[in-house]
Amino acid sequence: MICYNQLRPDGGLQTMAKRKKNPASKQLMEHLFENYEIKTALDVQEALKDMFAETLENMLEAELDEHLGYDKNEHGAADTTNRRNGKTQKKVLSQLGDIELNVPRDRESSFEPQIVKKGQKDVTGIEEKVLSMYGRGQSQRDIEATINEIYGFNMSHETVSKITDKIIPQVNEFRSRALKPFYPFVFVDAMYVPCKTEHGTGQKALYNIVGIDVEGRKEVLGFWLSEGENSREWLQILEEIKRRGVEDILFISLDGLPGLQDAIQVVYPNVNLQRCIVHLMRNATRYIPRKDWVKFAKDIKAVYRAVSLDEAKVLFDEFKKTWAKHGAAVAVWEKNWTSIENLFTYPENIRKLIYTTNTIESYHNQLRKVTSRKGAFPNEMSLFKLLFLRINDIQNVQTVPLTHKHQSPSE
Incomplete structure (x- = not known):
């Protein structure tokens, strides 16, 4: 850990720890400049969106490999009659904005991905944040304003209601659960x-x-x-x-x-x-x-x-x-x-x-x-x-x- 001195509010010097750089970040920067035309901060964000989408797709492929019991490039006999069946395009919201994913499918439709689940349209964790704000008593108007301020997009009153409505089964289960x-x-x-x-x-x-x-x-x-x-x-x-x-x-x-x-x-x-x-x-x-x-x-x-x-x-x-x-x-x-x-x-x-x-x-x-x-x-x-x-x-x-x-x- 490298240390350096910082001026305190009272005028004295305070020794602070300088954060060590992760070597992987340097490799990431080199990859960005080698493979993308980076001129602005927006270009960086678009490049990261592309890399994030590719990472998710690779993880989905790995999940399907596990489900089928054989790798994508494996040409030998497999212990299952189920096979890959192309891909489906899907748009999800990330913290970097909307991204397009190619989600792999299987012939029997028995594949249940976990990294991005079926029907999931949001990989930002925003739903958890909305529920947290709702649970602290914030009004729907305040929730909408907070989401807009942090993520830069508008969340409608109806969307907030739909998110909070997802816990209704849990509410009903809690109110009818067995007691000691x-x-x-x-x-x-x-x-x-x-x-x-x-x-x-x-x-x-x-x-x-x-x-x-x-x-x-x-x-x-x-x-x-x-x-x-x-x-x-x-x-x-x-x-x-x-x-x-x-x-x-x-x-x-x-x-x-x-x-x-x-x-x-x-x-x-x-x-x-x-x-x-x-x-x-x-x-x-x-x-x-x-x-x-x-x-x-x-x-x-x-x-x-x-x-x-x-x-x-x-x-x-x-x-x-x-x-x-x-x-x-x-x-x-x-x-x-x-x-x-x-x-x-x-x-x-x-x-x-x-x-x-x-x-x-x-x-x-x-x-x-x-x-x-x-x-x-x-x-x-x-x-x-x-x-x-x-x-x-x-x-x-x-x-x-x-x-x-x-x-x-x-x-």
């Missing part, structure tokens, strides 16, 4: 997203379920769209995930939607239900002045973060005396005291996981990063495609350390 038989922790909640309707634009309920398996891995079990959130819809969703293989759940964290607990217990009668503490906090603080919120939250947190249930009971008695003048706020916690008691069945790190729906709220925040950029979704699948791509980005790295062995309620 047991999840120690499951979080259920809904968020609202803007969608176009017959009467204009409105908000629809996006139902989400996130599970944590026995290895501590977070998994999005599914997502569903409906006009609004209600327990009847949740019942159908829970019945669906049971049909997809979820036999038992140890804990479900949920909000206070009327009828939701009953819907869950119809499908999973042995599950432990845990009201979300964050939702309880929001409900309780409606009954006290804003200036007292911080003190109120600090006092109740001391209760559900106590080291034992006995200590929690003592602290809760003190809490009730301190905030007795705000009876409605205290009543929220009294009514849901069993949710606090349930927490102390498990060690502290598991309690932290259970006593909030931060898991699914964090997931909702990840989705909002991309859904908020899109405006109103024209149809259900346009939303589902975006969710699927976003989930692929965030799901693979999410794990939660579990230190307690969790058994299915049926065991």
Whole structure:
């Protein structure tokens, strides 16, 4: 590695590594000047296009050799009745522009090339880039502008839609896939997203379920769209995930939607239900002045973060005396005291996981990063495609350390 000095912004010298030239690039240049009339940068590009096309054609020929079991110039007897059958012209888009390829054929039409597949019109990787931009929440107009800026050609709204539509089978497969038989922790909640309707634009309920398996891995079990959130819809969703293989759940964290607990217990009668503490906090603080919120939250947190249930009971008695003048706020916690008691069945790190729906709220925040950029979704699948791509980005790295062995309620 050769080094040289570069002037830093502060005026000092910085030693930089100079990139070593690849000897092959010199050979390529010599080949270009010997075989092509190079006068401009455009001439270089046209020459490279020609060489790229030739390289792809050679690779296609090699693939056909492998498929037939004999080389093109081999004249001896072959172990197959299949033979070469000429070539077909095909135009594909490359990063150098459009190129013409002569694709070899076989008589039985059983050859399935891999370097440039049948029906493939693009070898730039642009489709992957479009899906990546779509998955980050970019609008179709922004995608079209980016492609034009980078590659110098216009990509229509219809083309972007066709590219993203190619993942629809994967979306449907993801939403109907088989699930694990047991999840120690499951979080259920809904968020609202803007969608176009017959009467204009409105908000629809996006139902989400996130599970944590026995290895501590977070998994999005599914997502569903409906006009609004209600327990009847949740019942159908829970019945669906049971049909997809979820036999038992140890804990479900949920909000206070009327009828939701009953819907869950119809499908999973042995599950432990845990009201979300964050939702309880929001409900309780409606009954006290804003200036007292911080003190109120600090006092109740001391209760559900106590080291034992006995200590929690003592602290809760003190809490009730301190905030007795705000009876409605205290009543929220009294009514849901069993949710606090349930927490102390498990060690502290598991309690932290259970006593909030931060898991699914964090997931909702990840989705909002991309859904908020899109405006109103024209149809259900346009939303589902975006969710699927976003989930692929965030799901693979999410794990939660579990230190307690969790058994299915049926065991």
